[in-house]
Amino acid sequence: MEIDDLTPAELRVWRAFPRGESVDFRTRADEDVAAGTGWGPERTVRAAVLRSLLLTAPQDDGEVALLDLAGARVTGVLDLQYATLDHPARLRHCHFDEVPRFYGCRLRELNISESLLPGLVSHGMHVDGILRMTRSRFRGVVRLGGAQIAGTLYMEGARISAPDGAEPVLQLNQVTVGDDLWAPGLRVRGEIRLTGADVGGTVNLNEAELGHSGLPALDAETLGVGGHVLMRHAHVQGWIGLRGARIGGRLDLSYSRLSNPSGPALRASSSTIGELWLRQGPRVEGTLNLRRAQLEVLLVEPEMLPERVLLNSLTYTTLTPHEPAERRLPMLERDGDGYVPHAYEQLTGAYQRIGDDRAARLVQLAKQRRHRGTLSGLQRLWGHLQDATVGYGYRPLRAAGWLLSLICVGSVVYALRHPPALKPAEAPDFNPVFYTLDLLLPVISFGQESAFAPRGWYQALAYVLVLTGWILATTVAAGVSRMISRQ
Known part of the structure; x- marks a missing residue:
């Protein structure tokens, strides 16, 4: 691209890039990026200019080239599909008219925090550092399936919504994150898909609001997490799917509201989890499915349990907090699979391991009485x-x-x-x-x-x-x- 073809705003960005200088078009720090459609040519940059900068712009000797742009309106499609970028790209507080395309792209770092975008096409991308989308707003589908991020994926406070449709609005299936997936306060209207994803650190969804009534709000089948999955103070409408997931730390649903009255609220069947915490929150609305799950610690308060639970072949080592058998037995009586002897044996073993023989005897007595209901005649x-x-x-x-x-x-x-x-x-x-x-x-x-x-x-x-x-x-x-x- 010839420098003579650039507008004054674009020329400012072009000259700042080789020296790694920041360009901030904002008139005040708290301006609303949603008003970007009204920004004039004095703060408008064509996507083609940014593409040329990242791919072909010269670099000054002794300087670190960097695209650091804030408060700009980006017109046209920023198309970097299959490109290899040697320079970090920071496009903060920007208003994108079209969906950026990073499909199959390889770059060192991408920061689109606090920007407004109509969507994002980034599946299969490679990021050698971090991908930051802090407090960004998306009005369309965010596609990151199969992406490989060496550092942390930041999405705290981000908001994602899209027109109603069958497609997941946040696609993180098969994504690989070397460190954390950090998204406290995330707001998503539609489905988040995390199937087959692998996160080396922690998945933080504290205070998240996920809405997809009657449908999957978070589908994370076969998710692998080296640390914790934190969903404290979260509000989920729809179901959470963790079938076959492997979570090394704890799945923490403390203080959260899970609501899917017409079906499952949490599907964690066949999963392997270090600790499952269900405490200090309202009663789960919907079915709790823990069939064939393997847990080291099951921390569940009786008040949070829904009317229907599925516990067939669930195994756990420790059940906490310590409660009398009379408060734990209703959990087994609500089992949607009917009489499940294994569930009584697990509860008996949990009491025996802490030396509460009286509670263990009461559970065994309840087991015999429940079994009697399956018999007939003499x-x-x-x-x-x-x-x-x-x-x-x-x-x-x-x-x-x-x-x-x-x-x-x-x-x-x-x-x-x-x-x-x-x-x-x-x-x-x-x-x-x-x-x-x-x-x-x-x-x-x-x-x-x-x-x-x-x-x-x-x-x-x-x-x-x-x-x-x-x-x-x-x-x-x-x-x-x-x-x-x-x-």
Whole structure:
């Protein structure tokens, strides 16, 4: 491009570039970049001029060339597809009339912070340093799929919206970020796609507002993160998808509102996560899907759990904060998969690891009762008997109470009316207590039952005691066997 063809504004930028000087056309620091359509030629720069600068402009000896432009209106398409740029490009507080194109481009650094753009085409780009889009506003799709960013991707406070359509408005699928994806306060209306992305550091979405009601707000299937995924104080309308994700640190959803009443709110099935935090926020609206997930720490407050959870094959080492079993059991009863024995075993193990044996026994008792609901006929009746007598072996003192009560009843009744002896000359002295024990205990014999024979309803009581004794003995044996196998 000939220098004679440049406007005064463009000439100013052209001359500043070889020396790495900044050019700022702003009249005040707080001006609204949305008013850029009204900026005149005194602060308008053609995209073709910027392209020529970055690709062919000479560099002064001993200086570091740099495109550092602020407060300009960029007209035309800034087309740098497949280009290799040796100089950083900083286009801050700029108003772009057309969508810039960086497809397949390789550059050292790109900064378009606090600018307004109708979209961005940058998939497949390589950035040797950082890509900064702090507080930028996009009125169309941002395409960064497959990009490779050696440093950090900054998007804090950025706003992205696009006309309604099926296409994700922020495309970060298969992106590779060497350090952090730093986007606290991000506002997106539409879908963010992070499928297959790899972030070496932390993904920061604290205080983000993501809106895509009934549809994916954040689709991050098979996402890989070396650090944390932070979404504190976030507000998400739509669902978050983390199926198959690998997060080395914690997934922190503290103080956040997740809302997708018609479907899943969080899909983290088959994921591997260091810690999952759900605390200090309103109840999740929608389904919580943790099927086949593997967690080291599950920090969840019962108040945040939705009406429907999916826990089949979920494994975790530590469950915190410590809560009584009565407050944790509703989580298992809300499982949309029905009766899931594995979920009860996981909760039991979590209590046993911290030494709360009482809570572990209550969970196992709840498991047996839930299982009883899946049975029918005599099996369910037998379950009720085990529950009423010994609490399925987890309340063995209950059997002692039953035995003591029956011993008292039998002893009083037969003390008031002795049954006649079968052979009076050979019969031992009658003892109502040991006679009752003879009826109740199916193995031990004190010689009373074989020597006396009650009649009438006293004989019926004897039959009841014999039958009850066998039931109690069988259920106690089952309970003892369950306790031994558990230990």
